[in-house]
Amino acid sequence: MWALSGNALSNDPTDDPSAATAPGAGRRALVLVENLSVPFDRRVWQECRTLHAAGWEVHVICPRGAKRDTEPEAVIEGIRIHRYPLRAATGGPAGYLREYGAALWHTARLARKVGPVDVVHACNPPDLLFLPALWLKRRGARFVFDQHDLVPELYLSRFGRGKDLLYRAVCALERRTYRAADIVIATNESYRDVALSRGGKKPDAVFVVRSAPDTERFHPVPPEPELKHGKPHLLCYLGVMGPQDGVDYALRALAHLKDELGRTDWHAVFVGSGDAYEAMVELTRQLGLDDHVEFTGRIPDADLVRHLSTADVCLSPDPCNPLNDVSTMNKVLEYMVMGRPIVSFDLKEARVSAGDAAVYAPDDDESAFARHIVRLLDDPEERSRMGKSGQERINGPLSWRNSQRALLAAYTAAVRHRPPVATARKRRGAARHDR
Numbered sequence: 001m002w003a004l005s006g007n008a009l010s011n012d013p014t015d016d017p018s019a020a021t022a023p024g025a026g027r028r029a030l031v032l033v034e035n036l037s038v039p040f041d042r043r044v045w046q047e048c049r050t051l052h053a054a055g056w057e058v059h060v061i062c063p064r065g066a067k068r069d070t071e072p073e074a075v076i077e078g079i080r081i082h083r084y085p086l087r088a089a090t091g092g093p094a095g096y097l098r099e100y101g102a103a104l105w106h107t108a109r110l111a112r113k114v115g116p117v118d119v120v121h122a123c124n125p126p127d128l129l130f131l132p133a134l135w136l137k138r139r140g141a142r143f144v145f146d147q148h149d150l151v152p153e154l155y156l157s158r159f160g161r162g163k164d165l166l167y168r169a170v171c172a173l174e175r176r177t178y179r180a181a182d183i184v185i186a187t188n189e190s191y192r193d194v195a196l197s198r199g200g201k202k203p204d205a206v207f208v209v210r211s212a213p214d215t216e217r218f219h220p221v222p223p224e225p226e227l228k229h230g231k232p233h234l235l236c237y238l239g240v241m242g243p244q245d246g247v248d249y250a251l252r253a254l255a256h257l258k259d260e261l262g263r264t265d266w267h268a269v270f271v272g273s274g275d276a277y278e279a280m281v282e283l284t285r286q287l288g289l290d291d292h293v294e295f296t297g298r299i300p301d302a303d304l305v306r307h308l309s310t311a312d313v314c315l316s317p318d319p320c321n322p323l324n325d326v327s328t329m330n331k332v333l334e335y336m337v338m339g340r341p342i343v344s345f346d347l348k349e350a351r352v353s354a355g356d357a358a359v360y361a362p363d364d365d366e367s368a369f370a371r372h373i374v375r376l377l378d379d380p381e382e383r384s385r386m387g388k389s390g391q392e393r394i395n396g397p398l399s400w401r402n403s404q405r406a407l408l409a410a411y412t413a414a415v416r417h418r419p420p421v422a423t424a425r426k427r428r429g430a431a432r433h434d435r
Helices: 042-053 093-114 130-137 151-159 165-180 189-197 247-260 277-286 301-310 330-337 348-357 366-377 380-394 400-415 421-434
Strands: 028-032 057-063 073-076 079-084 119-123 142-147 183-186 206-208 233-238 266-271 293-297 313-316 342-345 358-361
Touching (some): 028 042, 028 093, 028 130, 042 057, 079 093, 119 400, 130 142, 183 400, 189 348, 233 301, 233 330, 247 277, 247 366, 277 293, 313 366, 342 348, 358 366
Parallel strands (some): 028 119, 057 079, 233 266
16 A cells, blocks of 8 residues: 555655656645754655655745754755744643644744645644644645654653543544544554554555655764774764653663673763753763763764764663554664664564664663673674664665655545645636636
8 A cells, every 4th residue: 555656766855757747746735843843853854855856845834943943944955944933841731831832823824824735744743733734624735644653652651640631631632633634644553553543544544654764865984983982882872862762771771781790891972862861961970970971962963973883882772661662763773774783672663673683671671781782792793793684674674765655655645636736726716817
């Protein structure tokens, strides 16, 4: 159901010779994002580039970034980006109400500016963007729901408050989003199963579009030993640092590595940021790891590539919880494209993604996590084998080429038998003129 007739698409969609005659020619898409700026959101940006190469006129509405993507409007590679100011939530539920209220108001304001579209493509979280999508549906658009996170599971995993009133509220919003969506895009088969069961969607309305690094732009470079700070080995973590992301598990595993296993022949770098960042820096001090662990915050892609190309082992410490077990971690895919071996906890979708490119510690066991790090540090041949396995998977079954086909198939299904909005506008105008 995910195949699209015609030539296979390359990793760089601008290289696709069939783009000029693709089914998107003459059509308009509006992509809505709330939790990241674009093009900083790599998945969304790859989707936009793929659609643009297939002939779609693509508009994006998203928040402005703090240090990048700060312009209110930009046209990048032919994609029109409309950004609004947004302050991230602080202070509990009231903070989220302020954030989401402002985001919805700005999204509606900018959507009016963009005008009629054939497809409105909303990326969660939060599960609130069905509201502007419904407004656009009444004006002829089809609604594609791109489910980046299972928000009920995110709520349970992040806040630990159980199935309380707010949990029931986010479940209700998810149901409304599924009900409004004409097409659902899932990031993996686990999310697809949820869309079919909990969401009640028909199988031919749900498409799996896996995230995958752009191997044309994101690839290894020669290692730089100076990044190891004089140590034989470099360990690397890449990603968001929120309460559910397991950075604390990684730090406690490194404390085991140092204090219980007696290994001090390593330097670790943690790349990324999030609302647990300061707490993780403080935990590093409490664990006595200041001399071994470096936090960089968010860094440019070129610097990220330098660190990953130099790393001996990469860390994926997401603990087993309702969200993580069924989610595809972008950091795992980026470790794989760089040919790095991975230590992970034993999560369902981690195994689907990494396969033999990772070793898996059981039951959130930080001591076992540390022992797996030692095993890989002491076996360079195994590290090399695992790295090659990861690259083969990323360039084969998990490649963005396959996801491009699925994305375009989803859009083809969304607009099948519908004329482009530009054509409809011309017809309405001609009818008014005839009268």
